[in-house]
Amino acid sequence: MPKKWFQNWFNSPYYHILYQQRNVAEAEFFIDNLCAYLKPDDNSHLLDIACGRGRHSVYLNKQGFDVTGIDLSIANIQYAKQFENERLHFYVHDMRYLAYINYFDIAFNLFTSFGYFETESDHIRALKTFRRALKPNGILVLDFFNCYKIKHLLKYSEVKELDGISFNIHKKIDGDRITKSIEFDDKGEHYLFTEEVKAFAIADFKRFFAQSGFEIVHNFGSYKLEEFDLETSDRLIFICRKTNA
Template sequence: MDWFEEWFDSPLYEKLYANRDEEEAAQLIELLEETLSLQQCSKILDLGCGRGRHSINLSKKGYQVTGIDLSKQAIATAREKARAEGIDNIRFKVRDMRDPLPETFDAVVNLFTTFGYFKSDTENASVFDSVRQMLVPGGIFVLDYLNATRVRTAIRSSEEGSFHGIHYTIRRYIKDNAVFKEIEFSGDRIDGSKNYAERVKLYTRSWFEREMGKRNLTIDHTYGDYQGSDFDPESSDRLLIISHLKEGSVK
């Protein structure tokens, strides 16, 4: 079993990341709205949608949104959140991002570093094959990823904290061109301890440019944060890539 199949379905995942910033998610969607030439009725696929933060924000803007994620727990939570907010123009499906849906979209978004989870470069690059199949000619692909160069120079090696009587420690390190995060949970509410791990391959802009270019995905702009600053490999927090599928591309 891959690390993300076990970790993303764990109830401890939801507890650890319960306070992820909804305002930040809304800010990213506002930037994309300002940047992308999408009509309100545009069909958008949220590739690796997680618990649905970005999908729901896009749906509130009037877009026809489909969110897919491999985690059954994530999709169940996303559906619950949409129902709680009375949103019905949204679909969530359990699906591997390497397995394209049998339909096309005006835009595909892959947000909050939901990329680089697979062991090999070939597997990770195959996600672009899936994206290419699901985009209409001229369609937009947005990839929101970490800045690998900055991660290498500014990695925070350890941290710890607690919530609801559960203690956690996190250790981070870089190995085999990937950043690893090892998480251990302990406390009275846990039988012994629970250990999970995250691993994300570290890719630079040039890798994305090369691999996306092979699939006729052309990079139009790169931002370095959710405020729309230009990307600086030395200092930017994010690598936010805006691209499109060349018109006339053969699928």
């Protein structure tokens, strides 16, 4: 079976070159704000879903929490394992097929690590596995982009020069998804990768959460945890609680 775009791209070293500007300080600021809001106790077990190379997991662990990071990318998890300790572990997992049951107090799915699958049923399947992994009344934090603002302010073409490589990036709205093509040459080889993310709106998430056994506790619109505003917020951040249903 051919690999999905995210299996190829997230395992590529070029992914990390292109996105190296992602701000570690911003990620830690976001985590600090979430912890201040959620107030997890010292014995909390936290799950970082689609953890990448583990930047959020490592920082949460430094705050004293027991953290498990999972990601589909073998390369990402191999990199993250250098940070492991007795309260920090990383595993290769597909978020749709987690085996944990009633184990975690809080699950995090951050920095638009959702919306990659082709069907709604796969997204709902993923949310149901998140729910199953959480303890009763456990909390899910899901951080997505505000698709309303993205659609209105989309920068369709740009070139980024990083580490001697010219990344030619083209974006388009293709039905219910936002597609990005990334084309470049390096060391005599030509590369073309694609990113595809579903343009889920708040109404879509409300439906998904209802079908997967979550209730929405709050929406935020930024990493400062400002209130969500459809026209001005960059992010769409959900705080959800596992229901008993």
